[in-house]
Amino acid sequence: MLINVPETVVADALRGMAAAHPELTVDVENRVIVRRDAPVADKVALVSGGGSGHEPLHGGFVGPGMLSAACPGEVFTSPVPDQMVRAAAAVDSGKGVLFVVKNYTGDVLNFDMAAELAEDEGIQVAKVLVDDDVAVTDSLYTAGRRGTGATLFVEKLAGAAADAGAPLERVEAIARRVNENSRSLGVALSACTTPAKGSPTFELPPGELELGVGIHGEPGRERRAMMTSREIADFAVDAILDDLRPRNPVLLLVNGMGGTPLLELYGFHAEVQRALTERNIAVARVLVGNYVTSLDMAGASVTLCQIDEELLGLWDAPVRTPALRWGV
Amino acid sequence: MLINVPETVVADALRGMAAAHPELTVDVENRVIVRRDAPVADKVALVSGGGSGHEPLHGGFVGPGMLSAACPGEVFTSPVPDQMVRAAAAVDSGKGVLFVVKNYTGDVLNFDMAAELAEDEGIQVAKVLVDDDVAVTDSLYTAGRRGTGATLFVEKLAGAAADAGAPLERVEAIARRVNENSRSLGVALSACTTPAKGSPTFELPPGELELGVGIHGEPGRERRAMMTSREIADFAVDAILDDLRPRNPVLLLVNGMGGTPLLELYGFHAEVQRALTERNIAVARVLVGNYVTSLDMAGASVTLCQIDEELLGLWDAPVRTPALRWGV
Amino acid sequence: MLDQPDVPDVLDGDFFRRWLITAAEAVDREADRLTELDSAIGDADHGANLRRGFAAVTEALAGSEATAPGALLALAGRQLISKVGGASGPLYGTLLRTTGKTLGDADEVSRADLAQALRAGVDAVAKLGGAAPGDKTMLDALVPAADALATSFDAARAAADKGAEATIPLQARKGRASYLGERSIGHQDPGATSSALLVTALAETADAHQGSGGGV
Amino acid sequence: MLDQPDVPDVLDGDFFRRWLITAAEAVDREADRLTELDSAIGDADHGANLRRGFAAVTEALAGSEATAPGALLALAGRQLISKVGGASGPLYGTLLRTTGKTLGDADEVSRADLAQALRAGVDAVAKLGGAAPGDKTMLDALVPAADALATSFDAARAAADKGAEATIPLQARKGRASYLGERSIGHQDPGATSSALLVTALAETADAHQGSGGGV
């Protein structure tokens, strides 16, 4: 690994982010990444965060049109409440703060504690849980669906709504709507290596793959003999459409897990497009790249979000962050 | 690997690029990626290309402010003259075409042949060779320095000059100046796996690294026991400064080889910044990310380009491509 | 001694400090094993998480004048909440904070007091995380340990160890191991394992306390 | 036969077609080995490159009416230039095109004619790539093979094989193997190896030609 020691990986990365992005204020000690111009007057603020190792999520999505601040935890470990409270205080303009929380026990518990503490400090807080991963059954027998690729959609679309001046309840409602209309499925062609462990999180022999993986190097729901890009695309699209049958056009995210070359990811995207066309799903907008990663894991995930005119407008609205930028 | 069969990897990727980027015209059969609005009247055009496997280079740099067209070859294999001639014909407005060529025997020979053929067709062609890699001694005993990270600088700065209306000789002169003022060094923490071979291009035991690697999965100049991010940064910066002692501020590219997590790359960037500060090198602008990759290779490269006011202005000029975009 | 298997019974601030430090040492020693267990059915960070948290506890203890058992546990719990993150941070933090708060500000407490307070702490963990015994979580070690502590320190240790081991055949229903469905079967839960470490540290502290004459 | 070691000596279009197809088969069969050699000191694509190129040659031959040896080689050379890329595409393409052009439009040529034309082709490769024998490239097999072809097909085959093997101890001075400096020593050059394959295919074609009674 290209690191100094496992203990300083997150702090080192934050120093590197600070030097790379003058438009952000990076508090390395307290682990908070904030838009330099925060708080932006009269605007609802968005705060997200989670374990590190998913870069560019979330820090790379801080900026006009998206997040106001991000709180990076240790690798694959949710941040602590102190970070979120500090972030909320830094970005709140008085119009309130939306916490965007991926549905993992750790993230939920820490953000819940933070929301209580922030409210004690007089900050109005709303929360939205992202839980889009169809590999996990949402039942009494699980911690519920995981939050994965849809996080990008929630942060972008709710961020655009906040930019457009929507009040907190409205921004929250949009975030919830985006989540409810989004589904993802991920596959791993290799495990990933966390700095703390220093070796792959699980053994995956070459010639096999894991279907239905999350973004934390966990094994998936099922192991199979290697499939072609075409077969994986069919599998992922079917798994998603089993659960969400979009009647409107969709936003499509074909996301690399970190270790899959962009060359392969584009090829996989071609197969996903084919699979969607064959199933009569219209794609309104698409994003292909490494956005919600699992360190160096090889693999990819597919996320669909059914949209309407309003959400499409929010998607096309300008965004200016390290990892996502378009419009003026 | 996330592929169908090795033989269709490049074609599959081009189909995926076409579907992802409506602002590009992708000729999958003839393997040419062109700005949709080409030829742009009264503008010098830039054409580059090289083996695939380095994405987003070059196709991801096609667009306003950078390349007019790119020609992707097979994985790690330079494209053939037919592609370059076709690209030149598609983008030439009559003001001529600059070929940006990375200095590899294959690229040089194929672009040379293409230049002859294009000139036969009445297209004015100039060429610039990029050879920035200090790991290779430029002598009678080598094929000369390799072209690596500086390609991005050449394409961006010469592209901005062309956009600003400079004639062919001037665009060529700027490209040459950028190359002459740029130096790179790369390290590999793993080999990469090409689709055709299906296994790593060389054996690199965990706990060792290769110093002075190129971008084609070749072994480097030297193998050593694993070094820390800090040590690697010192090594790379010293190797570069041995050869180029900038008196002006520099552009800095901290480039991931593809398989190194962004988290680690940002941390490495922090160490490169420290190393430069300690050596009194001022950094004017910086780019951190996976821009000139070697498929799934873990590792990073550092590129410095000494700049003046003119080049800085060209750097800050707007660019709108899939992989690089800023300004209006 | 044979008829006094359960001394000491007067537990002062010193005892609680030593428990926490013994626990921190055990966590540090066993961190790799905890991470290994977490990599089988989780995300390979449990050892690193607790090591970081208990290092902060040790440091906070050194910088604090507190002597009351309740205050010490609450201090440790707050450190875990502020420094660990993940699922185990809030859960263990709540365990120690609630246990500490329940003990109140007495300078000395009995084993029975501790057993009762621990029970309250475990209940708070169950409430916060929504899990019950059998879900393959830390509760599978903590619930039987708190019950057995009413009998003796040794009984608590044995119950925690047994509870941790008993998670192996279970299918997880909470935490990230639950994502694996049936594939979570056959692996020991990392959180139950770390809970057993903490209870073992408690029993060892009691053993030493007794040896050093600190017991009744 | 013993005093006729060097038949055939009249080489027609059919002979050249069979040479190119035999070469294509050999390249296809040995592609993995070529790639393996290229992965030691290059970029692991030489086998795939030539397989792609010679598949295009085979296809182009099938679609062409050409019968003159020179035209057939030039056609093959153009295919390699248009389909291979990399260093070997222009170099092998130039080899065959120049050899073909030098043979002119005769319907039949002698071995001596071919030896002379191949010499011209090899010179063109040396000029294009700027390499010389001893630089650890395809020239280390091609130059001695072209010389020996003046004597016999078998001599050419032996010389090419020997030349390819002799690249092992050399340090590369051209192509991407040169980037490795001293680390290029100890590996056989992929391009010299593929050149030996092509010359072997030539000698095999001659053997079969003779067997089938096509010789003098």
Ligand SMILES: Nc1ncnc2c1ncn2[C@@H]1O[C@H](COP(=O)(O)OP(=O)(O)O)[C@@H](O)[C@H]1O
């Ligand atoms: N809802 C819950 N209730 C009780 N314990 C839980 C719950 N969820 C997870 N745990 C415990 O937490 C442990 C994992 O802790 P850790 O690895 O530090 O956090 P994370 O799962 O966030 O990575 C599990 O082994 C389990 O014992």
Ligand SMILES: Nc1ncnc2c1ncn2[C@@H]1O[C@H](COP(=O)(O)OP(=O)(O)O)[C@@H](O)[C@H]1O
């Ligand atoms: N300048 C040169 N002159 C002659 N042959 C060369 C030269 N450069 C490379 N070669 C030959 O080309 C071979 C490599 O071909 P190939 O792998 O297909 O191309 P690339 O090096 O572009 O990947 C080398 O093994 C060598 O024999």
Ligand SMILES: [Mg+2]
């Ligand atoms: Mg975790």
Ligand SMILES: [Mg+2]
């Ligand atoms: Mg090549």
Ligand SMILES: [Mg+2]
């Ligand atoms: Mg964990």
Ligand SMILES: [Mg+2]
């Ligand atoms: Mg090669």
